[in-house]
Amino acid sequence: MNRRAADLPAGFAGRVVRWQRTHGRNSLPWQDTRDPYRVWLSEIMLQQTQVATVLDYYARFLALFPDVRQLAAAHQDEVMAQWSGLGYYSRARNLHGCAQDVVALHGGEFPRSAQVLQTLPGIGRSTAAAIASFCFGERVAILDGNVKRVLARVLGYGADLAQAANERELWGHADALLPRRNLGESMPRYTQGLMDLGATVCAARTPGCLSCPVNDLCAAHREGRAEEYPVKTRRLKRTAQALWLLRARNRDGFTWLEKRPAAGIWAGLYCLPVFESREALRAALPARVHSRLRDGEPFLHVLTHKDLHLHPVAIEVPSSSLRHSGGAWFADSDLQQIGLPAPIRRLLQD
Ligand code: SF4
Numbered sequence: 001m002n003r004r005a006a007d008l009p010a011g012f013a014g015r016v017v018r019w020q021r022t023h024g025r026n027s028l029p030w031q032d033t034r035d036p037y038r039v040w041l042s043e044i045m046l047q048q049t050q051v052a053t054v055l056d057y058y059a060r061f062l063a064l065f066p067d068v069r070q071l072a073a074a075h076q077d078e079v080m081a082q083w084s085g086l087g088y089y090s091r092a093r094n095l096h097g098c099a100q101d102v103v104a105l106h107g108g109e110f111p112r113s114a115q116v117l118q119t120l121p122g123i124g125r126s127t128a129a130a131i132a133s134f135c136f137g138e139r140v141a142i143l144d145g146n147v148k149r150v151l152a153r154v155l156g157y158g159a160d161l162a163q164a165a166n167e168r169e170l171w172g173h174a175d176a177l178l179p180r181r182n183l184g185e186s187m188p189r190y191t192q193g194l195m196d197l198g199a200t201v202c203a204a205r206t207p208g209c210l211s212c213p214v215n216d217l218c219a220a221h222r223e224g225r226a227e228e229y230p231v232k233t234r235r236l237k238r239t240a241q242a243l244w245l246l247r248a249r250n251r252d253g254f255t256w257l258e259k260r261p262a263a264g265i266w267a268g269l270y271c272l273p274v275f276e277s278r279e280a281l282r283a284a285l286p287a288r289v290h291s292r293l294r295d296g297e298p299f300l301h302v303l304t305h306k307d308l309h310l311h312p313v314a315i316e317v318p319s320s321s322l323r324h325s326g327g328a329w330f331a332d333s334d335l336q337q338i339g340l341p342a343p344i345r346r347l348l349q350d
Pocket of ligand 1: 201218220
C-alpha cells in the first residue's frame, strides 16, 4: 500500500523532534556548530562512511584546513592525501572543487538556501537540505539512504524506489511530513532526529521497533514486515577484477608511483603502476630486466561493488628504466604526504 500525502500520520515530526532531544546523538563534534563549512565537511565525509571512521579524519582535516578559503587554496594532492583511506575519492575532488567555487562564486560564504547549495560540486539534494536545515534552519526535507528506509517503513511505501517517479513521490511525502512550523531549533533537530532514527533504531536488518518513538504510527511495523521496505529492485551486480601492480624500487630504495587518471578506480590518487595482466606489466619494462621480476603474495581488496584481486610484482631497477610524465620516484618518508589508495599504502608499509 502506498500512502498519499493526505494519509500521512499526524504528529510524526513532533515525535521525532522530542525523541532526538533525549535519545538522539547530540555530542558529535560537528553538532556544536552552525558553521556551514564544518557541517558540509561532516556531511560529505559521512556519505558511505561510519561515524567512528569519520571522527579522526574530520579533526585532522579541520586542523589543516580550518576554513573554506584555506581548503580552496590547498593543492589537490594535499587534499587527496588527507582523504587517503576514506574511499570514494570523487568526494575529495568535489570537496576541493566546491571550496574553490564557494570562494570564487560566493565570496567565501556558503549559500544559505538548499536550492543554491545544490548547484555546488558534490552537493546533492539531500546534502544541500541537511546543510540548509542545520545551519540556516530552512524548512526543507532530506532523503538520504537511512531516511528513505525510515519513511518507506513508516508510510508502508512499497513502490520500487529504483524508479525515479517513485523516488520523487517519496520526496513529496518527505516534504509533507516536515514540521508545520519551524520554531527555532525544530528543523535542525527534526533533520538530525530522522538521521539518528535511521542510523541507530530503524536498522536495515532487525530494526529496534520496540524502542522506536514512532512505532504506533508505522505501517511496516503494524504489518510485521519492516524488513521488506524499502523496495529497490535495481541492485548493482558485484563484479571481480584482477590487477597487477608494479612495485618498482630504484637503487636508493625509492618507489615509483604514478598519478591515476581523473576517472575510474582510485582516480586522482598516486598509485603503483596498474596493469590488467602480467604480460602488460612486463611489456612496460625493458626486456633486459624481465628476469628480475618477483611475484609477491596476491591479496584481495573489497570495494562496494567489486572484488579486486591484486597481484604485486616487485623489481629493483635503475631510475632511468621508468619514465612517465605522470610518475615520479618517492622516498618512503614522502608517502604520508600524498594520497594513496588504502591497499597500496598497506602494501608499501609491509
Ligand atoms: Fe523503523 Fe520499526 Fe520504527 Fe517503523 S517502528 S520506523 S520499522 S524502527
